[in-house]
Every structure is written in structure tokens, then in C-alpha cells.
Amino acid sequence: MPPAVVDASATSATDALRAEVRAFLAEQLAAGSFTPSVDAWLTRWDENFTAALAARGWLGMTVPVEYGGHGRSFVERFVVTEELLAAGAPVAAHWVADRQIVPSLLKYGTEAQKSHFLPRIVRGECFFGIGMSEPDSGSDLASVRTRAERVEGGWSLSGTKVWTSGAHLAHAFIVLARTAPVDPTDRHAGLSQFIVDLRGTGGLDIRPIVSMNGDHHFNEVILDAAFVSDDMVFGEIGHGWQQVTSELSFERSGPERFLSTFVLLASAAENMAAQRLSYDVDLGRLVARVAGLHQMSAAVAGALQRHDRADIPAAVVKVLGTTTEGDIADFADRHAGGDSHHAELVSRAVDQRPGFTLRGGTNEVLRGVIARGWDCDDDRRSNRPGRPRSGRDDGRRLRRIPRHTFRGRGA
Template sequence: MTDRTLAELRADVREFVADELAHGRFTPMVDCWLTGWDEAFTRRLAHRGWIGMTVPTEYGGHGRSHVERFAVTEELLAAGAPVGAHWIADRQIAPSLLKFGTESQRRRLLPGIVAGEVFFGIGMSEPDAGSDLAAVRTRAEQVDGGWRVRGVKVWTSGAHAAHYFICLARTSPLDTSDRHAGLSQFIVDLRGPGVTVSPIRSMNGSHHFNEVLLDDVFVPDEMVFGDIGNGWLQVTSELAFERSGPERFLSTFPLVAKLADEPDLARSSPAFGANIARLAGLHTMSESVAHTLAAGHDADVAAAVVKVLGTTLEGDIADDVDVILGDDVHQPELARLVSTATDQRPGFTLRGGTNEVLRGVIARGLGMR
């Protein structure tokens, strides 16, 4: 795809966003990909062909490139648009289904994802396990016709509104010499028997995270995801999509954009120019990962680098604008964005794997440990 065509695509998205704003269909928000659940907005994006862009046409998708998808998602994130409803399904589940799913699973789930009608969560993290996914205690036991799953998952964004999540569970006893062995994944119906979704509320009272209790949940054989025992390889592949995208450095971009509209405030920020430069660098790095994934290559280490640097920057932006705004009562819109950013800030470096853990991933990938 030529640079000119890509620029035209970005212009189309910006025109769409401007029209949405003009009609009052959304208000720009911080962390829009996590907290902005708006199914009507998602359906309008789907109608424009901007969900499932990289999904082959045989599954209802659009057969476009990862770079084109990157351009669309970057524009939507920069605008603070409410993309949360389809985000996980489009970013992570669709490419994982194409890589590891059965033909039946692809035909059953991908058309709904592309249409903005089927929503997913992620069932990885657990209490007391944190970013150490090899420590998960959720277990799956084989029974006639399928598997029985028991355990608890936390930080499952959107599980209260999603249809499914992909659950990581242990299917064989822990081998202390190889903690990554014996893990498997399952597509779990979040509205099925034995599933209880309980809200985890943020300090400001908002609700987008959840705890999911799996009490002897039956998963039929046709909803086993990938190969039994191959869960660790699959999860690490999925995490490359989760960690490398523009959402890892643009969660607080609406703050930067709003600050740029207030030149006096922007000039009072010693970090404003440096943060713009950091954003530009991360844009290039993240786009490079999109090219790598498009070529079918692994990008685990590069994705971890983007995640560590990007989420650190997101927090720095929140802190910087919070300090320079102070008690200024004449900037209500900026104050609203800052309030959300400071509330969400602790999660920036936690979700998708803590930055401390990812530094270890980077060191190992570079042969340093």
C-alpha cells in the first residue's frame, strides 16, 4: 500500500470521527479502548469496514493489511473514540483464531466479530498469579464430550458485556522443571451455566474490569482452542498483538491533543515537546511491529519494548498535565480528562503484563539473562 493511499485512509477516518463528534455521538475519553464500550459506535465502524480489516474475505473480513488496520486504530485512539466493545475481539481474538482456531470456530465466530456483533474478553490473569501466567490455578478436566473448567479469572475487561473469553487453564499437573507445559486454552461462553461475572470497580466508581468465577463449566470439545498442552505457545503469540499496538502509547493522547489547543498551558509544560518526540518514536516502533506481524514473523521482544516504553509515557503524560493544570477551574474539559487519566494511571504499566516482568522478557530475548 502506498503512503498516499494510507494517508487517504487516515483522512477518511478523521472525517468519520469529525462527523461523529459533530453529531454528539461520543465524547473523547482517556483509555477509550478499555473503558469506552459503545456497541452502536462499533456497529458503525463495522459498516465502514474498519473491524476485521485483516480477516480474509472468506470469513466475512476485508483482507486488508496489518498496516492499514494500524492506521485506522491509531486515528480512533488519538480521537479518544469508544472502541472498547470490539477491541479485544478485533485486536487479539481474530488473528488468534486464524492462527490456532479450527475451521468450524473461524466460520462460527469471525463473521460476528467482523460485523461488530460478537465480543470477547481475555481469561488469562488470576488472583495471586498476576503476570506470572505459568502460575495459573484454573484447571480443566476432560469428560465425555468436552472439558470441565474450574477456577477464577480477574481483570477480565468487558466480561460483563462480552459473549466469550479465551480461558487459559492447566490440563495436566504442574511440572516444576517446565512450568509452561500442560497449559491449554478454551473458548468459554460467558453467559453459560456455571459462569459468574462480578464487577471490580475502579476508585472513581467506574466499571470495566471483572472477576469471573468458573464453577464446573462445561466446554465442548469443539470449543477447545488450539492444541491441548500448547497453551503457553499460543498465549505468547497472542500477547504480541496485545502488547505492541498503538493503544500502548495513546491511552492518554487526548490529553496531549487538548493541551495543544491551549498554547499558554502547553508552553508552561517543560515536558510537552519531549512527550511529543517520544510519541513519534513509539509510533514508528509500533508501526514496525505491525509490518513484522504482517510478514508472519514473531515480534514478542519488540512488542514488549513498545509496551514498556509506551505505558511509561502514558503515565508521564498524565502526571505532567495534572501538575501544570493544578486547580485551574477554567479548563473543565482538560480537568475531566486528567481526572480519568490519574485514576487509570496505575493500570497502564500493569495490564498486558507488568513492566517489571516484561523487562525480563526483553532481557531474555536479547540474550542478557
């Protein structure tokens, strides 16, 4: 969890940066630029706020200078994003682009794609969505049915994507599609990715998915022979699964996986201190869990900086973090009282709660990913082949976190 008090004169670069971001947020709050909200990184789209962040160099922080970026570290970016999330700031406009499109472009994009998109993302002028999930394919992405067929000069895409956040406002999204028939021996083969223009592509229909509380941030995107030119193939044809796995590490490991309800936790603490809520020691337990998740997520940021494998640690952060977010919502819902803003935060948290453990891969699926990943790690380190295991063996492995999983110092 961010330090409770930050000394602006601290010699640590990250402490100074954290203080700078907090000062900016205090100014924005005083000016009435935004109202802190639960799940603001997903539901609060504010392009003016995004522009203000870009003007301060807080978008595309890890983008190399030659692509218009700032060449800063993953840990520095972690500090900025953590503060924005803790404040419940409206960062949805740039969130997907900055979180996973930037590192994905740097890793898989062509020079032309990097030169075109990265400077615009850094300036807060280009917003992205993600086209992975489908009506019958959520966590099991290997079952996607969207097809990409070779045509003259490019590809023709047909299929349906759902739960695409911000598609009605974004400029482009990256679509996972099948470019070869399903291979029963390797369901993950034959998948590829494409960058699709959401504002100028023919054969594309964006339909709103309105939540029960009236919010509209999700969309259904229907592709009907939508043409994508060869220069918008993302990565390599047939390597879509490997690319998606890498991209999901960025999606699952970020501090938004445990700070979506932090503003509610802070409000509960303030109202409890003012005796507007009844005292409950569980508040301290939740604060301790968030503090531990801060250290774990910061360690993943360090691993990404070192280009270490981070998919399994990211999945652990996602499972534990989203569970904690839901527990914070449940805790606040059990305690009647508080001021009017607190009541609004509780209402939104309860509405959003079911999605915490679903998005980015369900926690049930990710527990299997974690179990398999740790088994593989153990087998590699011991230089012995895998062996059949009982359910009791798997349970024993799941109850411990290997020491190597989270390394490095927190931000």
C-alpha cells in the same frame, strides 16, 4: 505519531485511509456521538459506535474475505486503530475481539471456530474477553490454578479469573487453564485454552470489580465445573503457553500502549497555545517520544504482516509506551488550568495511571523478557552457545536496542 495534516488527495493508500477515518471522527464529534476520553479503548463501551465502524469495513480488516472480512493489511488496520485511539473514541466493545481474538483464531482456530466467530466479529456482533489473570497469578501466567478436567464430550473448568474487561457484556472469552499437573522442570507445560460462552454456560458467575472512580469494566469470573465441549478447545491441548505468548504480541504491540493519554496530550497542547496553561518545554519532549513510539509500533505491525517474530519488539513498545502514557498524565497533573474538559481528562488520566504499566504484563516482568530475548537473538546470530554473564553485561545489553528489532517504514 499521525501526521499533523493529511491531504485527502494524497496518492498513498494509507494517507487516504487516515483522512477518511479523521473525516468520520469529525462527523461523529460534531453529532455528539462521543466525548473524547482517556483510556477509551478500555473503559468506553459503545456498541452503536462499533456498528458504525463495522459498516465502514473497519472491523476485522485483516480477516480474509472467505471468513467475511476485508483482506486488508496489518498496516492499514494500524492506521485506523491509531486514529481511533488518538481521538479518544469509544472502542472498548470490539477492542479485544479485533485486536487479538481475530489473529489468534486465524492462527489456532478450527475451521468451524473461524467460520462461526470471524464473520460475527467483522459485523460487530460478537465481543470477546480474555481469561488469563487470576487472583494469585498475574504476570506469572504459568502459575494459573484454573483446572480443566476431561469429561464425556468435553471439559469441566473450575477456577477464578480476574480483571476480565467487559465480561459482563461480552459473548465469550478465551480461558487459559491447566490440563495437566505442574511439571517442576517445565512450569509452562500442561496449559491449554478454551472458548467459553459467557452468556449460556452453566456453572459460571460474573462479578463486577468497580474502580475507585465508579467505573465498571473489570470483572471477576468464577468457573464452577463449567462445561466446555470439545469443539470449543482452542488450539491444541497442552500448547496453551505457546499460544498465549503469540497472542500477547498482539496485545502488547498495539498503539493503545502509547496513545491511551494522547487525547490529554493534545488537550494540553491546545490549552498551552491558548495560554490557559503555562508554557513548558517538556510538552515537546513528550510529543517527540510519542512520535518515536508511533514509528516503533508501526514497525511491529509490518513485522506481523510479514509473519516475522514480534514478541520482543512488542514488549519494548509496551514498556516504553506505557511509561510515556504515565508521564503524560504526570505532566498534565503538574499544570493547573485549562478548560473544563481538560480538567476532566487530567482527573481520568491520574485515576487510570497506575494500570498503564501493569496490564498486559507488568513492565518489570517485561524488562526481563526483553533482556532474555535479546540475549538469545545475539547467541543465535553468532552461532555460539550462551555463556554466563555478569549483571553488568545484562545492564549493557538493556541500554541498547538491537538494530534488527524495529524494521520497516512507519504507517
